[in-house]
Amino acid sequence: xxxxxxxxxxLKLLGGSAAALPLANLxxxxxxxxxxxxxxxxxxxxxxxxxxxxEFWNPQSTGATDADFxxxxxxxxxxxxxxxxxxxxxxxxxxxxxxxxxGLTGHEGAPVTFLTGSKVNTASGDDxxxxxSLDQVLGNAIGGGTKFRSLQLNAWEQFGGQHVYNSxxxxxxxxxxxxxxxxAAVYQRLFGNAPPPAADPAEADKLIxxxxxxxxxxxxxxTRLRDRLAGEERQKLEAHLEALADIERRIGSLSTAPNPAxxxxxxxxxxSAGVVPPQYGLGELGNLARLPELTKLHMxxxxxxxxxxxxxxxxxxxxxPSMPWIQINExxxxxxxxxxxVTTEPLRTQIRTKMVTAQRWYAEQVAYLMxxxxxxxxxxxxxxxxxxxxxxNELGDASGHMNxxxxxVLAGGAGGRFRMGRFIHxxxxxSNPLSGWGGPGSPLPGAVAHNKLLVSIAQAFGVxxxxxxxxxxxxxxxxxx
Numbered sequence: 107x108x109x110x111x112x113x114x115x116x117l118k119l120l121g122g123s124a125a126a127l128p129l130a131n132l133x134x135x136x137x138x139x140x141x142x143x144x145x146x147x148x149x150x151x152x153x154x155x156x157x158x159x160x161e162f163w164n165p166q167s168t169g170a171t172d173a174d175f176x177x178x179x180x181x182x183x184x185x186x187x188x189x190x191x192x193x194x195x196x197x198x199x200x201x202x203x204x205x206x207x208x209g210l211t212g213h214e215g216a217p218v219t220f221l222t223g224s225k226v227n228t229a230s231g232d233d234x235x236x237x238x239s240l241d242q243v244l245g246n247a248i249g250g251g252t253k254f255r256s257l258q259l260n261a262w263e264q265f266g267g268q269h270v271y272n273s274x275x276x277x278x279x280x281x282x283x284x285x286x287x288x289x290a291a292v293y294q295r296l297f298g299n300a301p302p303p304a305a306d307p308a309e310a311d312k313l314i315x316x317x318x319x320x321x322x323x324x325x326x327x328x329t330r331l332r333d334r335l336a337g338e339e340r341q342k343l344e345a346h347l348e349a350l351a352d353i354e355r356r357i358g359s360l361s362t363a364p365n366p367a368x369x370x371x372x373x374x375x376x377x378s379a380g381v382v383p384p385q386y387g388l389g390e391l392g393n394l395a396r397l398p399e400l401t402k403l404h405m406x407x408x409x410x411x412x413x414x415x416x417x418x419x420x421x422x423x424x425x426x427p428s429m430p431w432i433q434i435n436e437x438x439x440x441x442x443x444x445x446x447x448v449t450t451e452p453l454r455t456q457i458r459t460k461m462v463t464a465q466r467w468y469a470e471q472v473a474y475l476m477x478x479x480x481x482x483x484x485x486x487x488x489x490x491x492x493x494x495x496x497x498x499n500e501l502g503d504a505s506g507h508m509n510x511x512x513x514x515v516l517a518g519g520a521g522g523r524f525r526m527g528r529f530i531h532x533x534x535x536x537s538n539p540l541s542g543w544g545g546p547g548s549p550l551p552g553a554v555a556h557n558k559l560l561v562s563i564a565q566a567f568g569v570x571x572x573x574x575x576x577x578x579x580x581x582x583x584x585x586x587x
Contacts, residue, residue: 145484147521147567148412148493149244150475151221151421153274154468155213156443157504158183158513162462164198165529172528181458183465184515186473192527193476193490195516195586199532201502201539202509203555204576207547211509216500217274221421223557223575227280237575238278240496240560245419247569256419257411258285259292261401262394262426275421285423287391289403296407296416397424398431401471409478412489424471429464438464443504472497476517491519494563510539510553516586523566524586532583555579562586 163183165175175196177188187194205215209225214233218226224235241256249255258275275283286292390396401424408420428435436442442461448454472495479490495517502511520526532554533539539553557579564571565582573580 144521145487145489145492146248146415146418147523148418148489149241149420149563149567150408150493150495150518151241151274152472152475152495152497153217153220153421153423153425153499154465154497155425155500156438156461156464157446157499157501157508158465159446159458159461160198160502160511162458163465163513165196167529172530175529181462183462184469186466186470187476187515187517190473190476190517193518194528195520195524195526196529197514197516197532197559197583198511198530198535199537199554200512200514200556200559200583201550201553202512203539203550203553203579204557205509206543206550206553207578208576211507211546213500213507216509216512217272217423218276219556219575220498220500221274221560222276223555223560223579224280225576234280234282235276235575236280237276239274239276239283239421240563240574241275241419241421242277242283243564243569243574244567245417248418248567252415252417254295254411254417256283256421257292257408257417258283259404259407259420259422260285260287261404261422261424262397263287263392272423272425274423285421287400289400289407292404292407296411296414394426394428395430397426402474405471405475405478408475409482409489412479412493413482424468426464429467432463432467434460434464436460443501445505446503447505472515472517479518487519492521493518494520494523494566496559496563508540510550512556514556514559520566524562530585532585554583558583 162181165177165184166179166182168174168176175191177184177191179185182188184196202211202216202219204219204223204225205211209215209219210228210233215226218224218233218235221239221241222235222237224237226233227236228234241258245255256275260272263272272285273282275285277283286295391400404422408422411417411420427437427439429438434442438461442457442464445457446461448457475495476490479493480488482489484492495515497513497515497517499513500509502508502513516524516526518526533552537552539550543550555578557573557575558581560574561571561580562582564574572582
């Protein structure tokens with residue numbers, strides 16, 4: 107049996123190169139220190155639009171406890187997450203209470219308050235919060251030892267620029283944190299072997315020729331060390347390298363130039379010769395048909411960044427005005443979401459069926475990220491076991507523009523901080539805080555502020571807070587542990 111290679115020896119053999127730390131984090135180690143150091147906890151926030159139909163969003167009970175539920179039923183919007191059921195905590199009855207009592211409700215308010223818990227300040231003529239978003243607070247608290255405190259990604263930009271509908275990450279003074287749309291640019295930031303997307307083609311070719319890709323360096327090191335790695339450790343390394351090669355191959359396929367006939371080449375060659383096309387630009391980033399491909403690439407970037415411990419915090423917004431790749435050519439917002447209250451048949455069934463299809467697609471993206479994270483081994487578990495994914499939405503009742511009973515899912519293993527594999531109610535099922543509400547600025551009795559969930563997540567990362575966002579709402583959310 108091959109002798110296991112310790113983390114200390116690995117770092118020494120790699121001579122302090124940039125490849126050393128990612129490799130050392132990926133491989134199992136025999137150091138006493140490494141064996142007693144728990145993997146880091148990570149956070150991902152995913153924001154999607156359009157609201158839902160609660161009867162199709164919420165799990166169905168199969169028994170007497172909150173762990174007895176299924177997502178496998180007719181018209182289930184969360185059906186793609188059924189294989190990950192044990193790593194889900196579906197929360198019903200959370201409300202954007204701060205919007206009703208202190209601010210702007212509807213579409214514009216939700217992206218602002220989702221991670222900030224803040225009211226919406228419109229004094230500048232823009233819709234902005236008055237405090238930092240959770241990803242920024244966590245990045246400042248736990249990201250100091252990583253290459254990047256956080257990553258902000260956007261799969262497809264609507265309305266142009268850093269529009270409120272695209273932004274969920276904010277600094278302490280309420281400014282938007284710019285997001286990155288281009289997976290190739292994210293790859294360059296993380297691994298440093300891709301030319302800027304806007305570079306002149308000739309200069310980009312020279313830059314590519316001058317640089318060896320990270321994958322090339324890692325492959326060379328892996329070959330040199332292969333006979334000194336135990337079988338399980340070698341498998342982890344090879345899986346990581348293949349994942350990087352796969353990402354680079356798919357980034358290369360996004361070129362705006364006509365697609366040539368595929369030529370099978372070894373992964374190392376694919377990384378060392380023009381993998382990131384210099385012609386990749388705004389045209390393809392703005393091509394709605396690319397959204398599924400771009401989304402998966404962004405999810406892969408998050409997975410690789412976590413696997414290499416380049417960052418421990420990421421956000422991504424996924425939003426589509428229509429979804430032609432699943433035969434939804436209508437405007438999802440106006441033609442489907444806001445018409446869920448139609449009562450005449452067969453139109454009612456047609457609209458509701460397409461809305462289920464749209465939300466299932468979003469659920470598929472969350473499931474994909476969970477599957478990717480689950481493929482990264484960490485000690486006796488996986489990166490998914492050590493991640494908290496918060497998937498949120500802008501609306502509950504889409505046809506009424508309501509920000510109560512907002513669809514909320516926690517996913518991952520949460521590092522054991524939360525008790526996963528359950529469906530819970532934040533407030534009594536069937537209660538309606540809008541019944542008898544006095545209007546904007548007046549109290550919303552019976553509502554459960556989503557700020558409490560933000561407090562719970564912050565506390566899970568060791569941030570000592572009892573409020574998050576607006577100070578009116580205190581304490582963590584009951585029932586998570």
